[in-house]
Structure formats: C-alpha cells, structure tokens
Amino acid sequence: MNLENLYQEIILDHYRHPRSKGLREPFDAEVHHVNPTCGDEISLRVDVEDGLVKDISYDATGCSISQASASVMYEQLVGKPLDQGWPVLDEFVHMIEGRGKVEPDEDVLGDGIAFAGVAAYPARVKCALLGWMAFKDATLQALGKDFT
Amino acid sequence: MNLENLYQEIILDHYRHPRSKGLREPFDAEVHHVNPTCGDEISLRVDVEDGLVKDISYDATGCSISQASASVMYEQLVGKPLDQGWPVLDEFVHMIEGRGKVEPDEDVLGDGIAFAGVAAYPARVKCALLGWMAFKDATLQALGKDFT
Amino acid sequence: MTPLDVAALRKDFPILERTVRDDRPLVYLDSGATSQKPRSVLDAERDFYEHRSAAVHRGAHHLAEEATDAFESARRTIAAFIGGQSEDIVFTRNATEALNLVSYAFTNSTLEGGPQPFVLGPGDEILITEMEHHANLVPWQQVAQRTGATLRWFGVTDSGRLDIDPSLITDRTKVVSVTHQSNVLGTINPIPRIAEMAHAMGAVMIVDACQSVPHMPVDVTALGADFVAFSGHKMLAPTGVGVLWGRSDLLAQMPPMLTGGSMIEQVFMDHSTFAAPPQRFEAGTPNIAQAVGLAAAVDYLEAVGMQNVHEHEVYLTGLALEGLGSLPGIRIIGPTDLTDRGGAVSFVADGVHSHDLGQVLDDSGVAVRVGHHCAWPLHRRFGVAATTRASFYIYNDEQDVEALVAGTRRALEFFG
C-alpha cells in the first residue's frame, strides 16, 4: 500500500473539483454530521420524490477523502431510484469497513471503487463515510424513519 | 522474626488478662476509635487533673496485639504526670512505626518494649497503636486541644 | 476429583515460585482479594508497550491504528466472554468505578431531569442486600442521599443464604443491585430469579459480578441483568482495569460520569455534546495496556474452561469445609454445603481473633485475608467484627488446603 494507491487520481480530481457543491432548494430533509476526531463537517440536503433521489446538495469542510467521497456519492446516487441507491451505499460501506479484505464490486460502485485503498487505513474510514452516512440519515428522515 | 518474637509472653498475658478493663467514672473526655481495616474498636475515657493522668478506662474488642497494647498502656500511663506520659507515648509510636530499624528505649517504655516485634509487621502497626492514639485523642480533648 | 491439571497451570505463574517469611513456600489463598497473573498476561501487556503503544482512537498514524486495534479487539474478546456485544463494554479502573458509573447515572439524571429510567425521587426505592461489598453499598447510600430515594435490602439467613423477601420488590423499586457471589460467604445468589422480579416491577437490575465472572461461566443475557460490573485484577489480569457491561438501550440513554476528551461529539466553550457508548463513558486516555492484558487473561481462562474453574473451586471448597470443620471451635460464616457456592471460605475461631489467626497462617506461608473484607454490615449481621477468609483459584491444590487447615490448627494451639 502506498500513497498513490490511497489517493487515486479520481479522488484528487473530485477533491479539487467537487461536483455540484453547495446547498440547494427544494429539499425534504437536511442533516449536519461531524467527525468528532478531526472536526470535519458536512451539511447535506436530500430531495426525494416517489422513491427517486432528485437532488443531493451539500456543503462540507474536511480532508481530501471526505470531500471527494461526498462528491463521488453525489454522482453515484443523484437521479437514481432509492432501491438502486441503497445497494451502492451498502457496498461502499462494506468495502470501506472491510479492512482491505473485501473484494469490491466495481459494477455497483462506479467511481466509488477509487476509495478501495481507504479500507487499509482505519483512521480514514470515518472520513470516507461522512457524506454517505449523512445521505443515509437525511434520506431516512425524509422517508420518516429513524437513522440507525 | 518468628511468632514467639511477635507474641511475647507479656503480650499474651495482657491479652488474656487485660488490666482494669471497663469504662469508669469520673472522666473528662471519652473517645471511640476504630481500625477500619479489621473493625477493631476501642472506647476510652481519661480522667486528667492538674497534669496528672488519674485514670484511663477502656472497653475494647480486637486482636491480641490491640487488646494487650491497651492494657500495657494503662499500666504505663496511669498515675503518671502527663509530661512523663507523653515521652512514653512518643517512644512507643516511634518504635512501632520504626519498621524494626529503631532501637527502643526500655527505660522509657517499660513493658511496652514487648511490642518491639510488631514493628516488623506493618499490617499490625495500627493494632498496636489503637489504644495509644485513643488515649492521645481523649487527653487532648480533655485539655481542650485538637487531635492531629 | 478436580478437572484441572493444577501442577501444569502453576508453572504459568512466576510468583508461585517465591517463598515468604522464613523461606516458606507461598500458599496463596487470597485470590478473592486479587488474583495472581500468568506469564501470558504479562507478556501481552509488555508486547503492547514494546510494539504498538500509542494513543487510541485519536491518532491517524500506523502505531495509533495498531494500538486502537489491540484495544478494540480486547473489547470484543471480553464481550464474547460474557455473551455481550463489544459496544456494550465500558472499561473502568475496577468494579468499584463501574458500580459508581451506574450509580452516578441515577444521581446525575435526577439532577438534570432525565433521562427517565435513571431519574429517582422521594418514594422511590433502591434495593440491595446485606451481603454486599462496600462497593455495591456505599454508592447507593450516596444516591439515596442525593436523590431522596430510600435504600432497602434483603437480609441474610443464618446459613449465609440471601433471604429473598418478595414484598420488598414493589412498584416503588427503581433499582435492584445484588452481588452474584458473596466475597465473604461464597454464596451464589439466584440472579435470574431476582432479575425477573425486578423487571416485573420495571426496575433496573444491576449485578456485582466481581466474584462470579472470574470463577464460573457467566452469560449476561442468561443472568437477565441490565448492568454487570467486574474487575480484571481478580481474574488473572493486570490491576487498573474493570468492566461495566450494560444493556444497549440503557447505555444509549445513560449520561456520563466523567467528562473530557474522547467522550465528546462536539465541544464549544459553553456547551458540549457527547459521543455514543462505549466512548461516552471512557473519558481521557484509557487504560489501554490493561485492557489488552485483560483480554489475554480471558484467553487463558477460556483455554482452562470456566466450568472447570468452577468445579475445581467447588472441589477445594469441599475439602476446606471438611478440614476446617474437623477442628475444634471453628465456625464457618457462610453455607457449609456446596450448593450454589463458590470458593470463598470465611470462618472464626473461638478465642482467636482473625488478625492473630491470619498472623499464624502467614508465619506458615499461608496468605489469607482477615478483617471484614469490605463487607462490614454482613459481619455485624453475624455478630463478628472480623473473619479469616481463604479463597481459591485455579493455581490452588489440595496441599494448599492442607496447609490452611494445619496452620489454623497451629493457631488454635498457639493461642489455646
């Protein structure tokens, strides 16, 4: 494992050019998540209609991994029906928490696969998941359910 | 150091036949002391007049060392002027807390010297001192002073 | 007669090679106070310091990752040992702190008006027993004093069994806290039954498992407990580590006792929010190496087998009750049968104070404990100021019991 493996070009690109960053209207739910170890923060809104993720808008400060991961998430989930989105999220979490022992499914993850290297660095797991967990929380709220 | 050294005949004798045990009147101050590790207790009264220890009466439950030590104390201190009593007490404490490294003064201690062996057993120090500390406390109270 | 190969186990404990007093072999019968440590536990702690010592959770470097892994894997090992989830394991200094952590949840919640399961007030009752260790008694006196709740207790029968008076558990009862095994009497209490009664009334059930987790198989779910506390040093582990296990939903609501770093979510100058359990209850740099040592102790005990540990101790207890019982003037404080009974044997001798008895035993190389064993009210119940207690563990054998009996005989003769 070396630095280039962790910081793939895709990640650096999303970090430097986060896609569609900024909070937008309309939205059904807004959440604010924090990584207590490093203070990274994200505010995130979702606009869900008839099981479709119409928009995810976010404003975040943090490291390259957390910023890029939110941006990739945006690309992977917006415009998808939720029942296609959840499996992507599950697979992403599974890969990130897999300590490098999980073979990730590129078909499901798309650009998300670029974060495979993070799994080898437990201290960065929360960075990679910050945006995704915020999305999960906000969407469940939008659907009137509890985040667990 | 062996058992016979610790439990000298004098100690066993005082333990089996404590001198003048029982609480008596008149008295100037009464105290109750406890050894929190083993629950040994002593109630002790002093009758002091013009700097003279007229009586020490006590009621105690506890091990041979604590019982015998109270009884020996009674013999060593009753009837003495306080300015002769304090040095005996000081010497006794000095010996008991001396971890076996102090050469005790038999002239000052009298039968108290029998407790020299206790100094080698730190866990018994409080037993040997229980009665003497109660005496000190009660006498200082009788004189209107604080016990420290 | 015993399922253990004690001679083999003894080789793992370096301290058993030493002699005491005038070159007498050490007969260690004070494991109820603290246990000795096998080499594998000492090695695990040292290995941690020599290879992966760093601050946990907060560091992003390689060493910090490995330290965090070691610490969190210790948590998983300990959770599995008692049938719990690792998120429900809180590391404390000792069982005393674990019990205080729960008791402060009641005081602090009452002060702050919530959360509900921890709020007490006048009219509410806290139920304990007369056989509690001070660690499961004094904290509840403090809670009662600070919240206005009333402290009640089950008594103890002459034979040393818990006198369970069901009428003491009512809808006023909000907390029931009972020792699983008495550190003085050896009595094992019927926790599942008491827990059922407590839960039927909506009370929180707390178990002081200080003397059970080290000595027999314990499953927190089977116990029916809401909280379980125990100490590492009594189960082959280092000093300086204890455990509070709690039911997830209660832990989730429970306020912290200690506050500071690593237990927070966000901190501002004038207010803070707190992390989820177990972090919420582990303020500051934890006792990392000690937790690692405790996990090694658990591994060791699991290899021995907890049922074997229990049977071994019951076997030695039988021998001790028999041997001591054959001496004149010895009175056992606690059950004299082996049903629901662990390996603590406390006794008094006619005419010989326990401090003197212990001294003669010590002179024979036998280490026992004398005094009230932090259970003063229980001693008062039996009308004695102090007892002599022998307590057994996996490294004790028949000869140790013989030494105990012989030393006690010597004391009776010496003071007779």
Added chain:
Amino acid sequence: MTPLDVAALRKDFPILERTVRDDRPLVYLDSGATSQKPRSVLDAERDFYEHRSAAVHRGAHHLAEEATDAFESARRTIAAFIGGQSEDIVFTRNATEALNLVSYAFTNSTLEGGPQPFVLGPGDEILITEMEHHANLVPWQQVAQRTGATLRWFGVTDSGRLDIDPSLITDRTKVVSVTHQSNVLGTINPIPRIAEMAHAMGAVMIVDACQSVPHMPVDVTALGADFVAFSGHKMLAPTGVGVLWGRSDLLAQMPPMLTGGSMIEQVFMDHSTFAAPPQRFEAGTPNIAQAVGLAAAVDYLEAVGMQNVHEHEVYLTGLALEGLGSLPGIRIIGPTDLTDRGGAVSFVADGVHSHDLGQVLDDSGVAVRVGHHCAWPLHRRFGVAATTRASFYIYNDEQDVEALVAGTRRALEFFG
C-alpha cells in the same frame, strides 16, 4: 546544543527499534498524546507482578505487606518529584479523572451544602481559558450546569499567548482552572501570577499539568496551585495511572467522587463515614502496578534531569519552527519564539488538510497527530478545523525534525 545523549537514551526504548508502513524507521512525534516507555518502567511493573502482587492496605500477609510498601513508596517518589507530600497524592486513571475528581467536589459539596470552599451557586464564577484541553473544559461546563455558577474564560492572542484579562478575576470567581502548558500551542502559562490573582480573590487554583510535569521541572509550591493534575502515560509511565495532587487542608475537607471499599472509615447499611486522604479518594483496588511503573518513570526522568528534558525540547522546537517556517504556505498555530514555550508544534498548510498531511507523514514513517487535539474551541479561535501537531520528548533528535520537515514538504508537493 542539546544537553541529552539521545542516542544512548533511545536504546532504552524497545519500540523505537520497530519500523512502520513499508519498513520505514519509526519517527515518533506524538508524545504529546502519549509517550513511549523505557525498559526500566516495563521491568518495574513486571517485577511487581512476578514478586509482590497482592491487594494493598487490606491484607495482613507477607505479600500484601510488600505490595503495600511498593505502592506507598511509589506515592512518596511521585510526591518528591513535584515537591509535595505523599499524603497529598491521589492516584487516578488519568489526568481527566483527576480533574473530574476536583470538579465533582464542587458539584457534590454544592448538593450537600458543604464543605464551604467547594460550594458554588448562581452568581459564582468558574474561570478557565480558551486553550484548555476538553479535560479541563467539559467537567467545568458540567459543574456550571449543575450548580448554577457561570463559566468564564481568558481568551488567546493571535500569537498563541494567554490573554490575561485581570477584570475577569473578581470576588465572584470561586474556581480558576488553567493549563500549565497548552497541548496544541506549546505555550507555557504564567501560573504563579494567575494563582496569586486567584488567591487574592479567595478562589481555588487548579492546574492542568498534563503537558508540563512530563517536560520540565514542576514544583507545586512554586506554582502556587491548590490542585495539580497529570497523567502517567505522557511521562514514560504505563497507561492507566494519573495523579491529583492537592493542598492538604483542601483535601482534608474534600468529599469523595467514587465510593466503595478502602475509602471508608465505618460502614453501616444506611450510612458510612470516610477515611482521611489520600485513601478517601481511592475507592476499590487501585492501579497498583501502574503506580509502581509511574515511580520507575519518575526515577528515569530524574536521572535524565527535568531541566535537561526541557532544554532538549526547546532545542528541537527551535529546529522545527525554523524548518517548517522555511516551507511555503505553512502557518504555525502558537508562538513562533521560544520564550515560555514547550515542545508541541502545531501547524496548518495552505491547501492541504491536516488529515492528508498526516497521512503523507505517516507514509514517511513520521507519526504526528492531526485533528483538534481535544482542544476544539481553541481551533475555532484560530479559524481552523484541525491542525497537524508534532510533539517532542527525550528520545527525539535532529533527524526526527528533519524527517518532519521533509515529510511536510512531500505533502505540499503531493497535494500542490
């Protein structure tokens, strides 16, 4: 330039022989979080377990005597190290617990209407600073919330110095609690001066000495403090032990935080009385082996010489400030001069988040800490979410500083 023979000292620390990541030598610059342990400390702990492990204070047998001796002699060693009396030394798990112990004295005394020096109420003020570690901030938020007192604080100047506003210390000020050395900025605060102001108003003066006792000569009397807290693991000692030193007359009046065994005088079912300090504050079986390890660490540090430790760190700090300062886009958070400054160097880099910077350093074998270092409000004060912190100790040398500077340059290039 440094008074220490670092090469010789390094041989005492087994962990420094290991490599990290792809076989890179370990450059450990995270001693501000926790220090590494020399062999003599590990040996002292192990020797305790292998030769004199027993419960302290309560046992009457030979082993218990030796264990008690080891524990109490550790207390004396530590007391002498900071110029205190051994009766005034309380062993805790860590500095966080030590600070909570004092803060609970205020909450509990207020609840119980005494003793006076610890009673707070609306109108009373607690004064801290904006550079406090969460351990010396969150507990005071809790006290304020529970007693109705108001929390106030000194700010921090742009150069990272304490902004002492004398008008904040008034006759309403009942508690002043300040860090001796900032774990982020490296700033050493003028405690004697603040203590004098506090005492002039009758306030209790508490010092968080977590980052000073390990790194420079500290004398509690010269500080003018009433309470001083620090952690063993930051000063070469095991995890799981901290210290609270308190002024005798205050300790004598102070109520306990934790209750249970060994801290009592007498116990009845419905009430108890408590022992004198320090026992009153050490409920349950203490962290005995860890205290013994801490004493060995103190012996080691005294042999090195605390003034030498300080000068060595100032020397390395100078090199680091110079080296990092020579890189483009690096901003030091904290004083850039060496006056009243210890060896913690925190910085931010333009365009590189500290988590990423730390990752590159880690990849180079350099272990630093990234984040808010449990001083979140302080980071907000400087308008940053996180910093990268290098912190030095006796085993660090010039090459370590060079590795830090080279690694930082690599990060700037990587993300540039």
